[in-house]
Amino acid sequence: MDNPDELICVGTIAGAFGVRGEVRLKSFTADPEAIEDYNPLVTEDGSLSFEVGIIGPIKNGLSVRLSSVTTKEDADALKGVNLYAPRSRLPSLPDDEFYYADLIGVAVYDTGGTLLGQVKAVHDHGAGDLLEIHGAGLRDSVLLPFTKAAVPTVDLTAGRIIADPPEGLFDA
Template sequence: MTDRVCVGAIAGSFGVRGEVRLKSFCAEPEAIGDYAPLFTEDGSRSFTARISRPVKGGFAVRLSGVATKEQADALKGTRLFADRAALPELADDEYYHADLIGMEVLDTGGRSLGHVHAVHDHGAGDLLEIHGPGLKSTVLLPFTNAAVPTVDLGARRIIADPPEGLFSDD
């Protein structure tokens, strides 16, 4: 597990006074400013964030140290991270996507299916993107209690009971 978790991304500037359009990845999107300071991925910069108003696709946000449209434009694509300690405690059956990435995925018989490469949320529930040496292509495993009955953060492994035929040699 990492000390910081990605909580948002800057989609570009908003207006001409240095505000940015910020996409929040938080369960409560408007809470992103509560987790400040927010850091760039390499940790070289940090910001406080004050939400001005909701806008299409996120929020118009004033970041500390960003005063011009040009400075805001330069941050486009920047992912923002918060210290894990600043984030709320999760329920037993909830996980930060960052904690799942890289975990080994085993079937209920102990056979390795691969590793979690990414976690996707397209609105109907999370999907684990599994890559592995025995896979002909990427597999998207539904992240449901039925398909993923066990997540062991300490051992960094996931036990999966995938739908029949999802992995090529089932």
């Protein structure tokens, strides 16, 4: 999991902002403006690369200039594009923090050792992170609060998460 060339999603382009090619950028870095420190950023397939220059904070993101984007039409065409940085450019994290990308696919067990499923996605809707768990025994995905109480152990080396879910969350 610690491949230094692995790409980690650090932001997404939310659309044009202005008429000279500026874009609205949602930054996924702990300090939103630190996204500029990881230049150049690339698209997932590596086909496009941009130097990001922050103009300033705006509602729900940052106004930024991307190298080679000079028109509103160019900026509009990039709406929804995720931007990535190599893991080697990102800071190492404290023991109790994780990159979302490292949690995807990890097996989730309850405190008795029963497999509950795997992490399908991590969601952040502003009130705290949620792990989306799916698996063979589940009819629908389950959203598990990613808190110390509900998820006391994350062991990425062993590839397992131990969960103590709220009563009834995983009942059919």
